[in-house]
Amino acid sequence: MxxxxxxxxxxxxxxxxxxxxxxxxxxxxxxxxxxxxxxxxxxxxxxxxxxxxxxxxxxxxxxxxxxxxxxxxxxSPHVARVLEGLMVVAQEGPARQRNLWRGGETLRHARTCYDHMAGRIAVVIADRLVQQSFILLDEDGGQLTDAGRSFFDELGVDLRLASKRRVFCRPCLDWSERRPHLAGAVGAAILDHALEHDWVEHVRDSRALVVTPVGVRELATTFGIEGAPPMDGHDGRVGSLSGGRVSAIAVESASPGRR
Amino acid sequence: MxxxxxxxxxxxxxxxxxxxxxxxxxxxxxxxxxxxxxxxxxxxxxxxxxxxxxxxxxxxxxxxxxxxxxxxxxxSPHVARVLEGLMVVAQEGPARQRNLWRGGETLRHARTCYDHMAGRIAVVIADRLVQQSFILLDEDGGQLTDAGRSFFDELGVDLRLASKRRVFCRPCLDWSERRPHLAGAVGAAILDHALEHDWVEHVRDSRALVVTPVGVRELATTFGIEGAPPMDGHDGRVGSLSGGRVSAIAVESASPGRR
DNA sequence: CAAATACTTCGGTCAAGACCGTAGTGTTTC
DNA sequence: GAAACACTACGGTCTTGACCGAAGTATTTG
Incomplete structure (x- = not known):
């Protein structure tokens, strides 16, 4: 009760x-x-x-x-959202212990989040889309503009399929960047597109993604993101599109054994 | 890591x-x-x-x-959102054990959810606002229309204050109704307005709200909600605006003692 | 049918932590 | 200053449940 x-x-x-x-x-x-x-x-x-x-x-x-x-x-997606939420809370939790993240650099850079992209790259993409008024986004609500619709049309991203029985466009607070990236049908469509055109690849046994050379080029031309896009810099780091590629394969698997 | x-x-x-x-x-x-x-x-x-x-x-x-x-x-609101999410998941969880809720009828009818209204009433209000195109809402994104802006203006709901440094309009999945109600600044403003004009009152020691006679009248004229608004009826129940008023004070407090 | 694979059930061990009684510290009231 | 109040620290009890070894049930393969 x-x-x-x-x-x-x-x-x-x-x-x-x-x-x-x-x-x-x-x-x-x-x-x-x-x-x-x-x-x-x-x-x-x-x-x-x-x-x-x-x-x-x-x-x-x-x-x-x-x-x-x-x-x-x-x-259900609701379960995924609870998990996302827990990550956010866990991050902001221990008062000033934020941003001590060593390791997991690949994850911070680009990863999947249930069915869409997350990490620095995803945040930057969301930023550009907002900047160009293709999408209206605040921390909790999202809306695709007419201009945005034609942008995705030209890009060859099919939004009609995805938006059948699904949430269309929503922001998802990025637990590593602490700023929103795109989720919902639009977010999923972008990830699909990126995978299909080899902009990014899955890292085996991990949620991490790596950006391919093709991806670096295409992301630059498509979204106007240069090699080292300006980050919000809350920890002084600057990420490049290919960041983390060399430094870590960083397989996420746990070693078996007693806890 | x-x-x-x-x-x-x-x-x-x-x-x-x-x-x-x-x-x-x-x-x-x-x-x-x-x-x-x-x-x-x-x-x-x-x-x-x-x-x-x-x-x-x-x-x-x-x-x-x-x-x-x-x-x-x-x-932080993030914590509240995780808790909301857990409620939703807990509800949808045990496969066919849904809607067995006995008791807590007052809560199902109207309650606060962090800083906005939830329950049947809140879902109905959200429905009407969407129906009249004052608000665009899907399960995950919300947007106030121009018509909506003037509607709230006329009603005397001040949205400017609330929207300073806050999320403006977002949906929040109602764990008892399993459909979205309004959260964010708009949702908070509506609750403020309702409390200020004595449409609803807090139930002591509970998140439950009761709708006053004034509230019944005002909600009817303001949102065009009649005494027994059509519900989505997934469990056949029909709620009236004053539902739960008489039947339960239903103080939510726990009795002290060993677990 | 036998062997291998994928997973589950059972039984016993063990550590984590929720709980409260007692005994503190800091703050307000008289 | 004494008493009441709000909260915290410590110590010991007891329940919960995570864990794995051994054995058992489906399903596929040879």
Whole structure:
């Protein structure tokens, strides 16, 4: 009846490191098998099995059996948004401990966030689109303008498909940059387009993305982003489009073993 | 470095029933003392003190000392949004266990959600505003139209104040109705207006709101909502504007004692 | 059918942490 | 200054649940 216990139940589920790792691994929208999730969460298959049962029962994960394996994915975008929110809160949390992030530089630069792009690149893209009045965006609401519609049309990004039964355009607060990037159907369409045209590639076993040489060129001409676009510089760093390419393959997988 | 552990830490914090109760109690934006929070969470003051220290350290709560008491409030709207999100997920979670809600009828009808209205009434209001093209709204983005701007002007709702340094208009998925209501500056302004003109009143020790007779009349004329507005009826219920007024004072406070 | 694979169930160990009683510290009231 | 109040620190109890080894159930492969 009271809402406290209800949210506690769900939060406690997410609050276990092993389960949180599983959920994080699914944040990019992929579906993974029980074994794979056991591996990324760093626990034995038996333990993982228990965790996955709980997460499924609670409705956080959706399950598809196929032969002798079981595929799991996040049950709904709402789950992904809660996880996003937790990252944001976790970042802003420990008062002045912000921006101490060492490592994960690849992730900060470009990554997927459920079904769209995130990281410095995504924030810059969002900035440009707003700057050119293709999109109206504040921290919480988004709207595509007529000019924006034709811009995407010319670019060959098909928005009609994506916008059928889905949210059209929304901002998503970037937990590493602390500024919004594009989510929703528009955000997803941009990621699709970028992957399809080899602007970016997935890094194996990670949510990280790397920008290809083609991507550097195309992003520059398409969005007018130069090699080293101006960043908000809250920590003095400047990112280049290809940043993190060389420095880190940075496989995100956890090592198995006891917690 | 990996994001899993980080979100687990925050989620685990929310995942304790006592702490979840505290956070829930603060969802309406109030500031409460340590004692009050101990009471609503149903634990002894010593225990509450420990919980509050953890929540503050983690940056979920902001603390203001005043004399011999300590006032706590949610540290940021982001925290409120995570809590909202958890409620939504908790609702949609247990597969077919939805809409079993007994009790909390007052809450379902009208309540505050951080700083704006939620519940059936808020959803209906949002519906009407959309219907009359005062607001463009989908599940994730919102925009006030020119017509809407003058509508609120005439109504005497001051949007200029609120929109200074704040998100202007955004939808917030209603966890009891599972459809969006208005949040952001516009949502907050509407709640302010409703409270100021005695359309609704706070229920003591609860997030619930009751609609006054004045409110029933004014809401009807202002938004064209009749006594029993059509609901989406996913559970066959129909709510009236004054629904829940008589049936329940339904004080939300928890009884103290062991968990 | 046997072997291998993918996953689950069961049982027992163990550590984390929620809880409160007692005993403090700081602040206001009388 | 004493008493009441609001809150915090410490110490010990006890429950919860995460973990893995061993064994068991489906499903595919040879």
């Amino acid at each position: 009271d809402t406290g216990p209800k949210i506690a139940q769900v939060a406690a589920l997410i609050g276990d490191p092993a389960r949180a790792n599983m959920l994080s691994a699914l944040m990019d929208g992929r579906t993974l098998t029980a074994s794979e999730l056991a591996y990324v969460s760093g626990v034995a298959p038996q333990t993982a099995s228990g965790h996955l049962a709980k997460l499924s029962d609670a409705g956080l994960l959706a399950l598809a059996k196929q032969g002798r394996r079981r595929y799991f994915r996040l049950a | 990996d994001t899993g552990p980080k979100i687990a830490q925050v989620a685990a914090l929310i995942g304790d029933p006592a702490r979840a109760n505290m956070l829930s109690a603060l969802m309406d934006g109030r500031t409460l003392t340590a004692s009050e929070l101990a009471y609503v969470s149903g634990v002894a003051p010593q225990t509450a003190s420990g919980h509050l220290a953890k929540l503050s350290d983690a940056g979920l709560l902001a603390l203001a000392k005043q004399g011999r008491r300590r006032y706590f409030r949610l540290a």
